[in-house]
Amino acid sequence: MTKITSRKELEQYRKNLQKQKGSKNITISVCAGTGCLALKAQEVVDNFREEIKKHKLSANVEVKEAGCPGFCEKGALVVIHPEEINYIKVQPEDVAEIVSETIVKKKVIPRLLYTDPHSTKPIKKESDIPFYKHQKRILLGNNMKIDSKNIDDYILYGGYSALAKALFDMKPEEVLEEVKKSNLRGRGGGGFPTGRKWETTRNAQSDKKYVIVNCDEGDPGAFMDRALMEGNPHLVLEGLMIGGYAIGANEGFVYVRQEYPLAVENTEIAIKKLEELGLLGKNILGSGFDFTITVHRGAGAFVSGESSALMSAIEGRVGEPRPKYIHTAVSGLWNKPTCLNNVETWANVPLIINNGAAWFQKIGTENSKGTKIFSLVGKVNNTGLVEVPMGTTLREIIYTIGGGVPNGKKFKAVQTGGPSGGCLPEKYLDLPVDFDELYKVGSMMGSGGMIVMDEDTCMVDIARYFVNFLSQESCGKCIPCREGLRHMLRILNDLTTGEATEDDVKLLEELSEVVQLSSLCALGQSAPNPVLSTLQYFRDEYQAHINGECPAKVCKGLLTFTIDAAKCTGCGLCMKNCPVEAITGEKKTVHHINSDICIKCGNCYEVCKFNAVQKATGKQKKVVSVERR
Amino acid sequence: MIQELREIDEIIDEYQGQKNALIQILLKIQEKKHWLPKPALLWVSERLNIPMAQILQIATFYKAFSLEPHGEHIIRVCLGTACHVRDGPKILEAAEQHLGIKSGETTPDLKFTLESVNCLGCCALGPVMMVDTNYHGKLRPSEVPEILEQYRTDTSALTNEQQKRKPTAQHQPASPVISR
Numbered sequence: 065m066t067k068i069t070s071r072k073e074l075e076q077y078r079k080n081l082q083k084q085k086g087s088k089n090i091t092i093s094v095c096a097g098t099g100c101l102a103l104k105a106q107e108v109v110d111n112f113r114e115e116i117k118k119h120k121l122s123a124n125v126e127v128k129e130a131g132c133p134g135f136c137e138k139g140a141l142v143v144i145h146p147e148e149i150n151y152i153k154v155q156p157e158d159v160a161e162i163v164s165e166t167i168v169k170k171k172v173i174p175r176l177l178y179t180d181p182h183s184t185k186p187i188k189k190e191s192d193i194p195f196y197k198h199q200k201r202i203l204l205g206n207n208m209k210i211d212s213k214n215i216d217d218y219i220l221y222g223g224y225s226a227l228a229k230a231l232f233d234m235k236p237e238e239v240l241e242e243v244k245k246s247n248l249r250g251r252g253g254g255g256f257p258t259g260r261k262w263e264t265t266r267n268a269q270s271d272k273k274y275v276i277v278n279c280d281e282g283d284p285g286a287f288m289d290r291a292l293m294e295g296n297p298h299l300v301l302e303g304l305m306i307g308g309y310a311i312g313a314n315e316g317f318v319y320v321r322q323e324y325p326l327a328v329e330n331t332e333i334a335i336k337k338l339e340e341l342g343l344l345g346k347n348i349l350g351s352g353f354d355f356t357i358t359v360h361r362g363a364g365a366f367v368s369g370e371s372s373a374l375m376s377a378i379e380g381r382v383g384e385p386r387p388k389y390i391h392t393a394v395s396g397l398w399n400k401p402t403c404l405n406n407v408e409t410w411a412n413v414p415l416i417i418n419n420g421a422a423w424f425q426k427i428g429t430e431n432s433k434g435t436k437i438f439s440l441v442g443k444v445n446n447t448g449l450v451e452v453p454m455g456t457t458l459r460e461i462i463y464t465i466g467g468g469v470p471n472g473k474k475f476k477a478v479q480t481g482g483p484s485g486g487c488l489p490e491k492y493l494d495l496p497v498d499f500d501e502l503y504k505v506g507s508m509m510g511s512g513g514m515i516v517m518d519e520d521t522c523m524v525d526i527a528r529y530f531v532n533f534l535s536q537e538s539c540g541k542c543i544p545c546r547e548g549l550r551h552m553l554r555i556l557n558d559l560t561t562g563e564a565t566e567d568d569v570k571l572l573e574e575l576s577e578v579v580q581l582s583s584l585c586a587l588g589q590s591a592p593n594p595v596l597s598t599l600q601y602f603r604d605e606y607q608a609h610i611n612g613e614c615p616a617k618v619c620k621g622l623l624t625f626t627i628d629a630a631k632c633t634g635c636g637l638c639m640k641n642c643p644v645e646a647i648t649g650e651k652k653t654v655h656h657i658n659s660d661i662c663i664k665c666g667n668c669y670e671v672c673k674f675n676a677v678q679k680a681t682g683k684q685k686k687v688v689s690v691e692r693r
Numbered sequence: 694m695i696q697e698l699r700e701i702d703e704i705i706d707e708y709q710g711q712k713n714a715l716i717q718i719l720l721k722i723q724e725k726k727h728w729l730p731k732p733a734l735l736w737v738s739e740r741l742n743i744p745m746a747q748i749l750q751i752a753t754f755y756k757a758f759s760l761e762p763h764g765e766h767i768i769r770v771c772l773g774t775a776c777h778v779r780d781g782p783k784i785l786e787a788a789e790q791h792l793g794i795k796s797g798e799t800t801p802d803l804k805f806t807l808e809s810v811n812c813l814g815c816c817a818l819g820p821v822m823m824v825d826t827n828y829h830g831k832l833r834p835s836e837v838p839e840i841l842e843q844y845r846t847d848t849s850a851l852t853n854e855q856q857k858r859k860p861t862a863q864h865q866p867a868s869p870v871i872s873r
Contacts, residue, residue, distance in 0.1 A: 099815055102828030136817030284773030287814035322720060322757055324814060325826070363716050364756035366811065380713035381747075382754045439816055441775035447817035479774065515774045529777055533811055539754075641835065643790045665786060667834065 067342030070350045071228045074219075081220045090125045090167060091145040092116075093208050094154075097132030097294055098326055100139035104156055108140050111159035119163060128217075131207030131295020134437075134449030135195055138178065143190050143208055150190035151176040181445070181467065195446045198465050200427065200435050203411050204451050207295035212330045215337040218298040224343060226414035230306045231351040234417075239310035240266060243413065245421035247433040252278060252369075252406030253484065253510040254586075255432070255499035261403060264393040266311045268401035273313035276378070276397070276404040277304055279320040279327060280362050280369035283482030284533060286513035288437040289407040291449055293320065293327040296411070297334040303413035305348075305355050311403050314354050319374055321362040331359050366537035370585050371396070371404045373539070384539045385585035406511065408437060428454035432498035442479075442515040445470050450514075452497075459493040462516055473518040477602070481510025483530045484590030486597025487523060506597045508590070522618035523602040524609050528556035530594040534587060545588030548579035552595065561621030562612040569606055573599060613681045620664040624680050627668075629654045631676035638668035638677060698736050700725065705740050712741055716751060719758060727763040764799045764806035766844045768792075769823040773812030776819035780834070784820045785809055787834035791841055804845060 068074050094100070094109045112127045135141060138152035142162070149172060151162065158176060165171045177186035178193050187193050190208075210217040218224075230239050244259030265273060277300055281289040292300060304316045320328050335357050338344040346354045360378050367373050368383030375397045377383035396402025412434055416424050428434050432454040438461060440450045445467030452461060458478055462468065469475045477487040480497075486507035488495070495501055499509050517526065535549035555572045558564035576592030583589045599606060608615050614622040627638070627647075634652040646662040649655030657668070657677075669677045704721045708714035715737070722733055729752055738745045752758045770785040785796060788807055792800055799806040815821045818830030822837065829840055 098813075098828065099817055099830075102815055102818055102821070102830045136815070139818075281814070282811065284777070284812040285775045285816050286812070287816055290814045323810065323812075361717060361720055363720055363751075363758065365754065377716065378713070380715040380751075382750055384754075441816040441819065442778050447775075482774075513774070515778065517778060521778055526774075526778075529774070537811070643786075665783065667783075671835070 067340075068349065069342060071232055074224060074228055074349060078219055078222075078225075081216050085220060088124060088126045089146070090121075091128055091209075092125065092167075093128045093130040093143045093145065095132055095139060095141040095208065096129035096212075097136070097291060098324075099132060099136035100141055101326075103139040103153075105140040107156035108142065108154055108159055111156050112163070115160055115163040116167075119168060121163075121167065125167060128209075128211050129213070131210055131212045132204075132291040132449070133190075133196075133208040133295075134204055134291065134451070135193075135446070136449070137447040141208075145209075148189045148191065150178060150188070150193065152178050194467070195448070195450075195465055198460065199451050200453050201451045202415060202427075202435055203292065203299070203408065203437060204295075204449060206299075207291070210296055212295050212297055213333050215298060215334065215341065218296070222418070223298055224302055226417040227302050227305050227309075227343075228349060230309055230417050231349060231353055236266070236310045236312065239306060239417065242421050243310065243416060246416045246424040247421075247431075248409065248412055248416065248424065249432060249499060250406060251408035251412075251436065251511070253481065253508065255509060258405060258409055261393055261405070262307065262311050264391065265313075265401045265403040268394045270401050272315070272398075272400045273311055274397045274400060274402040275304055275308045275311060275313045275316045276374070276402060277301075277316070277318040277407055277410055278369060278371070278374060278404055279318060279324070279331075279407045280374060281324075281407075281511060282321065282366040282369050282537075283484075283511050283513050285441055285479075285515050286439045286482055286511050288439050288449055288512050290324050290327050292407050292411055292437075293318075293324070294330050297327075297331045298338075299411045299414060300407050301331075301334055301338065301357060303410035304357065305344075306413050306417055307403065307405070307410065308355050309353055313403070314356070316355065316357040317378055317397075318357060318359050319362060319378060320359060322364065328359060328361055335359065365539070366534075367539045367585070367587050370587060373585070374404065375402060382539075384541050385587075387584060408512075429496060429498045429501075431500055436497070436509070436512055438497075438512045438514045440466050440514050440516070443469050443473065443518040443521070444516040454498040455496040457494050457496050458488070461497065461514065462493070466516070469516065469518050473520065475516070476519050476521055477517045477523065479507075479515040479517065479526065479594070480513065481508040481593070482513040483534050484508060484586065484593055485510045485513070486593045487517070487526065487601065488597070489601040506600055507593070520616055520618070522560075522614055522616035523598045523605045524556065524559050524614070525616075525618050527595045527598045528553065528560055531556055531591065534591045538587060538591075542582075542584040542588065544579050544582040545584065545591065548575050548583075549588070549591055551575055552579070552592070556595070559606065559609040560614070560619040562609065562619075563621075564610055566610055569599075569610065615681070617679050617681050619681075622681050623664045623666075624659060624682065625657050625662055625664060625666070625669060626659075626678045626680065627655050627657055628676045628678050631674050633674055633676070635673070637671050637673065641667040641671045643667065697730075697733065701733050701736055702740070705737065710741060712743060715741060715743060715748070716755070719748075719752060723758055727767075728759045728761060762799065762803065764803050766804060766825055767806045767808065768841070769808050769810045769813065770796070771811075771813040771815065771819065771821040771823070772809045773816060773819070775816035776812075776821055779819040781820040783834045784822055784832055784837060787837040788822070788841065791838040805841070 116125050140154045142151040142154045174186050179186050248258040249255040279289050279293050365383050368377045370385045371392045373383040373385040392402050435451050435453050437451045441447045450465050479487045502508050531553045535553050538545045540546040552575050555568045576595050580592050632654045639647040646658045772781045796809045820832050822829045
């Protein structure tokens, strides 16, 4: 590979790519993100390559392993350009038909199109599908056009032009000023103004400075960083390089959790390709700017996503946070000024430099600019990644884009911000989502997880789930977090088995306050949020648990399963599926569940085709929950 | 034994013996051996001149590391929020019942290690179970035994599938181990 040593050569390189691209008229993009790979996307790609060869179409048709566009629920996703025909749920065996019908005969296959559940009409074009139509995809938009392992794809669509602009047309101060003017706020959750953070690191006196990409997305229920890092790593790396230039850092790190093997792989490939092209290393594009990037894999610790903990992990030590009397922006990695930003924050930087701060300012609300990617999951029809301008209401996200709650169930709550966030009830559905509005109602943006819950979700169980998660993930360095969370978990466990009293709930509230006020890092400080918000909005459910009932019929300790004699046909399916042989009965006679043996797994309830198994709630004999220690 | 230490030497050399690469070195050893054997750790300690206590501190703090042997196949059941509200815990229960072990344990025949993880980032496909590098999404508890049995009996077929998934030489093997 020849090196690109000047801005002019980069433009020439791009022009050549455009010329080459011109000869291939049709592109078949298959999403090769983790979600679609789990749904056999790799086989789909392989079959496409084979079929194209078989039909001797290789000169005209390109098959692309693209990044994740976000509609994971409907994978494997295939988009055929230039017509933008969007096929969903494509199986490897559909490929031959797609090639012979759509590619050769130009006929659309209706059964593979997305059907709008409201109008029941199939939709041909990707951009017409409501899930995509109502989004503003400035960050994710290119994912489906780009093969993330191929740097040429990124360059073809204008990649590294922002870096060239920053290096040649702007002084570092001007880059910093542009980012400050854009009012970009940190997408990792805190929402701290990015420009101000950069400025602190820039102004700190030191011979050496560092910049870091935080891709330690440990929040359960969030995967936007993964999609960006897997699908378009160059966008993030370009942002990092521009940041390095503005701040005065020559060394960058990408911290990726090892649970995301594909993100690690794609980032490493991207860095290698950059080095080969001469876009990383000494004297980039002949500008005199030197920059190197190293990938550091996380080893599985949620708390290591916290900035000071992450830095000590990169240093090869235990990833525990430290008190931040002195910010990491002043004294971070190896005690040098270090600027750490989330994946999504860095990804916004090239866009701001290319389009200007004024363009960015036009998107979003007064104090939260730009778009935000949410991972919309849980009890919602269209799950996946949703990128919308700040200020879009929860209702638009969940109903217009997400298609509402499935199976005719009633919406109960939406949990935003992961374990640090809170659960919001129906009355806040028209809340415009931005950093400040969410905070006002007791939740937060967090990294952008959005979990929809319906009437079958127990809010006490959800609070217990998050506290359980955080108490396991607490590093244990400070006592309020280590002991406080453990005790909160004990009370919540008692609630789910009907053993807690009103005094316990009072204590739970007190503990929440103490943990919030006195923990060392944000993990502990925000850990009580799910408890406090559920207490605020769903207090009646806590009361019901004290009375021995779980209204959503989720908490095992408060459930009984019985068989309705009038409905039971004696088919024996429940008996076959019972793991503990608690069900007895002869064939074609009414079956019976022995409640002394029953472990309330609910298998019988799910498999019964005649609705004969009844689930009831009410205080039973003492069942000690598994989690209780 | 000497062969094993040689392998570890290769890993250390890859990082030019840098002390701060300790976690990356341990991750690579874990990937190769599926656990961190004591002689290996002693050798790392010797070569990098890092006290054993510090190495053990790291090996016990991070979830990716194990100080006990792991099974041939590693099953990770996702219990992230999205999977949790879609009955992820029942998938774990089904796997536990089928294998006769609890989460975090290894079957006596060293065939399977069962783990629960807090998020695999496949939230739209919940509930998700990952066996080695293969994801199984939108699962029902009743499907779990059948999937696991495939791995017990037909390893050759699965290897082929994995190879298909990683078609070109430039692809690095996916990192196999997550948490305990």
